[in-house]
Amino acid sequence: MPKVARLHAILWGVFSMGGFIAAFLLPVLIYLVGIAYPLGLWPVTNEDPTSAILNHHHIGTLFLFVTVAGSLYHGIFRFQSTLTEVGLARAKRALEAIGYLIIILGILATAIYLLQYNPSFFSLP
Amino acid sequence: MSKEKPFPEYRRKLGPGWWLSNGHFTQYMIREWTSFFVAVFSLIYIYELSLFASGAKDSALALMRNPGIIAFNVLALLFTLYHASTWFYLIGKVQPIKLGKTTSKPWQALLLNIVLLLIISYAVIQIFIVR
Amino acid sequence: MSQDVATVRVTRYRPEKDGEPFFQDYKVPYRKDMVVLDALNYIKANLDGTLTYRWSCRMGVCGSCGASVDGVPKLTCASFLHEFKGRTIKVEPLPHFPVIKDLVVNMDDFMHKLVEIKPWIIRDKESPPEEGEYRQSAEELERYQQFSSCINCMLCYSACPVYGLNEKFLGPAATALAYRYIKDSRDQGKDARFPIVHEIEGVWECTLVGECSVVCPKGVDPMLAIQKTKILGATNALKSLLMPRGGGK
Structure with missing residues (x-):
């Protein structure tokens, strides 16, 4: 008997949220961290962008977590599904498992690193 | 329903290169491959965050100045922007806005969301970097 | 009225004889108002009575005459021959479905x-x-x-x-x-x-x-x-x- 795939539905919802995050928040992060700072382009500052964002305490840390976790989820989920469409259909289950493993570990690692850098995140300002 | 079939039916299979057969499919595949750049940039950046967290800020900054990484980042930005524009266009297709008798077109959603993207990006730079 | 001749390349699959489908070319004279389905009917009536395909209404309502025309899934009753002028028109059974015979697929x-x-x-x-x-x-x-x-x-x-x-x-x-x-x-x-x-x-x-x-x-x-x-x-x-x-x- 067919059954509503609840978990699948929720995971698709998260994937979709990740798509919005990667579209609206990721480009500026790539530009600041990966292009503008190393090449000395606008906005030129003394402090590197990652430190600047992290030193902006809660809101900066939250911005990084949402952007990185959302983009990672979206990117990995979509990429493993694309691989099944170009000849790896047989490895579908394995790709899904590896994909979710990378997503879970990546998001956990992001949270841990951010808290390590900014341990007071959960204490009130 | 399981009638005996007297002659075999011919089954065709979709090969791994199916997306080259039609321009729409090729465009679709490029759209899906943007996810590779989104995923790999995220992973590289998580690694950089680990260096920041362990106090090795200088090696993180050195990694960012690596020409190979910069070249990848430029590609990643282009592909992420392509992802953004396809995503914005599809939002307009799936959730058009109705105002009275007129319904919004996908390209209007694309334009509106590009403006929104620029505002958000500028705000991020103003709040976190320029201050 | 002037007549052109179209080359129609049709997939043939005869399960009782062939293991694999093959293409067969037919020359079909046509007028401006003729569609791919008319060409198939012309072939069946005048050139090769063994060609097999589904059709019914000829006016885009019944949905039975679908085929891949020049690589794109289309209703053959709504694809005009003159749009392919000077080119061979490839007519294949609808992709992804098992082929029973010629252009007929298992639905x-x-x-x-x-x-x-x-x-x-x-x-x-x-x-x-x-x-x-x-x-x-x-x-x-x-x-x-x-x-x-x-x-x-x-x-x-x-x-x-x-x-x-x-x-x-x-x-x-x-x-x-x-x-x-x-x-x-x-x-x-x-x-x-x-x-x-x-x-x-x-x-x-x-x-x-x-x-x-x-x-x-x-x-x-x-x-x-x-x-x-x-x-x-x-x-x-x-x-x-x-x-x-x-x-x-």
Whole structure:
């Protein structure tokens, strides 16, 4: 008997949220961290962008977590599904498992690193 | 329903290169491959965050100045922007806005969301970097 | 009236003789108002009586004459020969479906899916005819009207690589029709239909290629129906997660 795939539905919802995050928040992060700072382009500052964002305490840390976790989820989920469409259909289950493993570990690692850098995140300002 | 079939039916299979057969499919595949750049940039950046967290800020900054990484980042930005524009266009297709008798077109959603993207990006730079 | 001659390259598959399909070329004289289906009828009547294909209405209503014309799924009754002037017109059986003979494909899979989504109005309790019809406003009709134009021609399935890769995928037309009833104000069958469209091989397999909506000869937008059904499924699942009792209906 067919059954509503609840978990699948929720995971698709998260994937979709990740798509919005990667579209609206990721480009500026790539530009600041990966292009503008190393090449000395606008906005030129003394402090590197990652430190600047992290030193902006809660809101900066939250911005990084949402952007990185959302983009990672979206990117990995979509990429493993694309691989099944170009000849790896047989490895579908394995790709899904590896994909979710990378997503879970990546998001956990992001949270841990951010808290390590900014341990007071959960204490009130 | 399981009638005996007297002659075999011919089954065709979709090969791994199916997306080259039609321009729409090729465009679709490029759209899906943007996810590779989104995923790999995220992973590289998580690694950089680990260096920041362990106090090795200088090696993180050195990694960012690596020409190979910069070249990848430029590609990643282009592909992420392509992802953004396809995503914005599809939002307009799936959730058009109705105002009275007129319904919004996908390209209007694309334009509106590009403006929104620029505002958000500028705000991020103003709040976190320029201050 | 001047006549041109078209070269029509048709897939032949004779299961009793051949292990593999092959192409056969026919020369067909045509006028400006003739379509690919007319060419096939001309071949059958004048050149080769063994050519096998499905057709019925000749006017884009019955949905039986679909084939891949020049690599694109089309109704052969709506593809004019003069559009291919100077080129060989390749006519192949609809992609992704098993071929029975020549241009005739096996539609069993689609027929099962069509029945599975229960394409009729479901009521908790039927009211007797004396109580009158189930009334509907123009706005309520508009919510599903385009999805009711489907003629089951299966072009969308032939255009869908996701279906081509995974036959279990519920696919465009069946989902569009399910959505047509989900959106119908007179229908009360959500509990029966959601398990089918929101099953693991239901809408979640779709990766939004969008070609289904491009090839549809009746202007139906199955891609939209699938996306809307996904959003419904995700919202329902989230509701039932946050409110385990009574939510997610």
